[in-house]
Amino acid sequence: MPNKQLEEEFLEYIKKMQSYEEAISMLYWDLRTGAPKKGVNQRSETIGMLSTEAFQMLVSERMNEYLTKLSEETVFHTLSPLTQKAVELLKKEYKKNKMIPPKEYEEYVILCSKAESAWEEAKEKSDFHLFAPYLKQIVDYNKKLIGYWGYKDHKYNTLLEEYEPGMTVEILDKVFSQVRDAIVPLVKEINSSPNKPETEFLYKYFPKEKQKQFSEFILKEIGYDFEAGRLDETTHPFEISLNRGDVRVTTKYDENDFRTAIFGTIHECGHAIYEQNVSETLEGTFLCSGTSMGIHESQSLFYENFIGRNEAFWERYYNNLKGYSKEQFLDVPLQDFYRAINESKSSLIRIEADELTYTLHIIIRYEIEKALFNNEILVEDLPKIWNEKYEQYLGITPKNDAEGVLQDVHWSDGSFGYFPSYALGLIYAAQFRHAMLKELPNLEELIRTDRFEEIKGWLTRNIHQFGKMKEPLHILQDVTGEGLNAEYLIKYLDEKYRNIYHI
Amino acid sequence: MPNKQLEEEFLEYIKKMQSYEEAISMLYWDLRTGAPKKGVNQRSETIGMLSTEAFQMLVSERMNEYLTKLSEETVFHTLSPLTQKAVELLKKEYKKNKMIPPKEYEEYVILCSKAESAWEEAKEKSDFHLFAPYLKQIVDYNKKLIGYWGYKDHKYNTLLEEYEPGMTVEILDKVFSQVRDAIVPLVKEINSSPNKPETEFLYKYFPKEKQKQFSEFILKEIGYDFEAGRLDETTHPFEISLNRGDVRVTTKYDENDFRTAIFGTIHECGHAIYEQNVSETLEGTFLCSGTSMGIHESQSLFYENFIGRNEAFWERYYNNLKGYSKEQFLDVPLQDFYRAINESKSSLIRIEADELTYTLHIIIRYEIEKALFNNEILVEDLPKIWNEKYEQYLGITPKNDAEGVLQDVHWSDGSFGYFPSYALGLIYAAQFRHAMLKELPNLEELIRTDRFEEIKGWLTRNIHQFGKMKEPLHILQDVTGEGLNAEYLIKYLDEKYRNIYHI
Structure with missing residues (x-):
């Protein structure tokens, strides 16, 4: 032929x-x-x-x-x-x-489905021992996988490769410890700062229908294409790409905390804008999609944090928000509003964590997973190790397993190596922002004057269009001229939070 | 094995x-x-x-x-x-x-897709000649199909078999001429009756949201299971069965004619109740679905006409309707409302026709299709023949092709033999109603007192549960003890419309 x-x-x-x-x-x-x-x-x-x-x-x-x-x-x-x-x-x-021997894979699929039920029950009863036997088997299977697939330097590298091709323990150890060493003391400073934002007004009643209208308005403003997607409501928000002309987002409305919907929607919208702007030459192939979990997360976090939680953004949209809400923000000056939506405090639950402390939650999981696959710790010791690390990095200790080691679903379906993507997303995003500022030094002004097309254009030219044609570290190198570097994230967080907490 | x-x-x-x-x-x-x-x-x-x-x-x-x-x-x-x-x-x-030679089939699929575009254009310009060349080819292909598949007695039987297994020209000729001979004079009498219902109030503003709530309320009342389905909005309403636990209906809201949504929804709901109540032993096979187009239509029409357009139904629900509407029905007595929603008059468009005249629209199409495949008429003569038949049966003549021979999409995709199902649905439904009345002589009372479970139970026992396990005429025989018989429909329509028009 x-x-x-x-x-x-x-x-x-x-x-x-x-x-x-x-x-x-x-x-x-x-x-x-x-x-x-x-x-x-x-x-x-x-x-x-x-x-x-x-x-x-x-x-x-x-x-x-x-x-x-x-x-x-x-x-x-x-x-x-x-x-x-x-x-x-x-x-x-x-x-x-x-x-993978097909029979083993089949057994593993069944194991995972049982493990998820066991995890649910264990979490409900807050009893790690109900889940531990399943978790042990899942870890063993993944160790066997590493045996089949081989590894370079670190066994955990093989698992990382599944979610973030090219990423290694060597790179992450260096970068994550740098982040940890910078953020842990900053979090301590903030926790003991007397200049905490007033946040009471955040929890006032904001009707769902109005939140929906505001969310749709904001999505249109920042560049989500409603002719190539739609917004629906679900318990757990997500973005899903059917094809590049049909990239859907969902959100969740909390009538007593408008932040859930608005920042959640902007986050999913960041994922969606990535998928909507992959080059159409890749359509109809699996390459027509984001290149990795980490790069994907960098786009959702870029929109959520660098745009949605930016002061310039609210200079432009605070009045609109006031229009959609009842009298919730009448007496709240913009600066107070901005500080409130950026409140940071040590907390136990990852998915509720703020921009500053979030990375620490991830680093804890990374360190535990790595040690597990290095045979340095045992499954049965996880609750103890978990709690110790929370005390050490965040200064708080879970009262029970449900708000500790059992909080995430990921381990019950064997997604080891996935967690680092979340922190990588933040680090990448800060590196991209630094590169963007060289070309668009007026970034804040663009946001303040709703010129989002220029921001999206930059992201599309540099990241979106390539889909899976370029691997994560390849994109990073092309865009920033360097490898993974946490300095930009650290600098950004340090400046932003010292400003907010007047420290 | x-x-x-x-x-x-x-x-x-x-x-x-x-x-x-x-x-x-x-x-x-x-x-x-x-x-x-x-x-x-x-x-x-x-x-x-x-x-x-x-x-x-x-x-x-x-x-x-x-x-x-x-x-x-x-x-x-x-x-x-x-x-x-x-x-x-x-x-x-x-x-x-x-x-069918695969190559021929492939060419036919392409032909149909072109024919549909041509039909759309022809309808828009009201010019049959734009569509005629395509229609001729589609007819020729279907004649070739009959050649491949063979036929018994009448060529058209082979096409009927596709939609209504067991149905033949011999049966339909007899039954349809009986219907025609009874309904044509009745329609004439009604058209010249001085006792026409007042209908002006039907066209008052009824907000969509309220129509939606009323439709949902009625669906629940008559036995549509919302845990096994959902109601959405579309331009062209339909029912679709994903599996027997997921049978969806859609409807369309006209804020200046509430009948569109309510009777449309009840109609689709009749289809859906059929699909929701096929025996679960058939799940996961193609047998888990309605047995034919005609029997399916009998269920939708049973619900739409015998329940929804029944006086007893509105004795029960007229007050509810008043509650959902604005002041539209304040001065309208129940009896006037009932007569208005059952208004009958000769009209040109099939899908807008009422219960009484609808069958005549179908019989016209049946006679034309049959003659076409008997080589008694030519495609180019269709507009002329169409208009003559409308004048003869309904006493009115289309002004142009758009409101005449070009009104339906069916011929553009080669669905010859499909139209009779609509009339069969009415005839079957009347036969089923007659059989039901022997077991449930208090049918009107059941409707008046919202005991729809008993009606649905009867339909499920006798029809729904079997799915495709029984063919249409087999079901008819088992339920009614006879073959196709138009007497019950004729009697029902005669009584109902003489009563409404005081003739």
Whole structure:
């Protein structure tokens, strides 16, 4: 078969895989946004069937043939860059999946589903021992995976690679300890500062319908394309990309804390703007999506923190907010409002943490996961170690497992190596911001005068358009001229919070 | 392979086909209820891919093997009734599809897609000649189909069989002429009756939100299960079954004519109640759905006409309606309201026709389609014939093709043989009502006192539960003890409309 024809066939093949993914995403979105409960069992079978089909296309003999032929030296260099990248990434995936004995994988899927139920029960009863036996098996399976896949330098690197290709313990140890050493004392200073913002007014009644209208207004303002997406309501907000012309976001409304919806929506919108602006040349392939968890999170956090929690943003939109709300903000000067929405304090629950302390929650998890896979600690010791680290870094100790080691779902489905992405998102975002400021030194002014097109344009040119064509550290290097560097985040947080707390 | 194992494998196979159908339905529903427009192209490709997969499973060599082996005499009698029925129906489908040369089918799909655009343009410009060349080709293809598939007695029977298995020209000629001969003079009498209902109040402003609340209230009352479905808004209302626990309906709100939403919703709800109450033993197979277009329509029309347009229904709910509306009905006595919502007059557009004249619209189409496939008339003569029949049966003549021969989409996608289902629905429904009255002689009282569970229970016992396990005429025979019989419909319409028009 001529190379050109082979390449076209291969692209048709991965397009078909992508269509399965689109259908699965659709069914998932529908389940979360209002599918009637009596249809859920049958629906799960349909999702299962489609997922199996997509997976079998990935590990099929036909895929193997494509990858082998297209990788031949005389062929590979004739391929388009898109095909080359697809071949490169699929070869990794194919190889990894082929190394796992199907029977073991099947057992693991069943284990995870049991583990999630066990975790739910354990969390409800706040008893880690109910979950520990499952967690131990999940850790063991992941150790076995590392055995199959091999590792370089650190076993945990193999798990990191799943979520953030190219990221290593060597890089993270250095950067995370730098962050920790800078933030821990800053948090202490803030906790003992007498200049705390007044926050009572935040918790006044703000009708849901009005919050919804304000959220939609803000999404339009900052550049979310409603012709390529929609906003719905769910218990757990998320962004989901069906295709680049259909990138949906959801949010949650708390009538006694408007921040949940507005900052949550801006956050998901940051994810969505990334997906809506991947180059259309990648459409119909798995490359038409954000490149990694960390880079994705950098975009959501850029919008949430650097735009949504920015003083300039509220200089522009505080009056609009007042218009949508009742009399909640009548007596609150802008400066007080700004300080209040940026309140920082040590807390126990990661997902409720503020911009400043959030990274510490992640670093704790990173250190624990790494030690677990280095065989330095045991599953049964996790609650003790968890609590000690919270005391050490945040100065507070969980009263029980539910608000401690059991708070996150991630370990129950074996997502080890995922947590660092959240902190990487912040670090990347600060590095991108620093680079952006060189080209757009008037960033604050752009925000103040709602010229978001210029900000989005910069992000699209430098990050969004590439989809998965560039790996995370490659993007970082191209945009900033350097590797991972926490200095910008530290400087940004230090300045912002010293200002807010007058310290 | 032991029979039992073969049967199980086969059932898994058709379950997988059904999962494809569920995913396709989901994507279709989403497209109609709010998918962002920029995602539609990619979405269409995904629907196309899934449809192709499902179709290929139907015509695969593997399907052929299953059907051949399971049909062997020694095997077939060991199968469950469900498997037997599935084998029987799939054998027909398999055979029919295998007879069509794939290339011809492909050309036909392309032709239909062009024909629909041509029809849209022709309708807009009210010029049949723009559509005629496409229609001619579509008719020719369907004639060729009849050639491949063969026919018994009448060529048109082969097309009827697609929508209403067992239905024939012989049966329809007799029954439709009986209906025509009874209804045409009745319509004339009514058109010239001086006792016309006052209808002006129908067109007053009724806010959409209130119509929505009233529609939801009524759906719950009459037995639609909201835990197994949901109500959304679309331009063209429909019912769609993802699985028996997820049967959705949509409606359309006209703020200047509340009847659109309320009767439309009750109609779709009749379809949905059918699908929600198929026996759960059929779940996960294509048998878990209404048996034919005609029987389906009998259920929607039973609810819409015999319940929704019944005087007893409004004795119960008129006050509720008043509560949801503004002052629209304040001075309108119940009897005037009842007469107004049942107003009948000759009109040109099928989908706007009332209960009494609707059948005549269908009979016109039936007679034309039959003559077309009997080679008694030519495509180019359709506008003339159409207009003559409207004058003859309804006493009015279309001013142009747009409100005449071009009004329906059906012919542009080759759905010949579909129209009769609508009239069959009315005839079946009246037969079912007659049978129901023997067991539930207090039917009016049940409606008046919102005991809809008893009505639904009867329909489920006699019709819904069987899904596709029984063919239409089989159900009719079991429920009524006779074949198709228009007497009950004629009697019902005669009594109802003589009463309303005091003639």
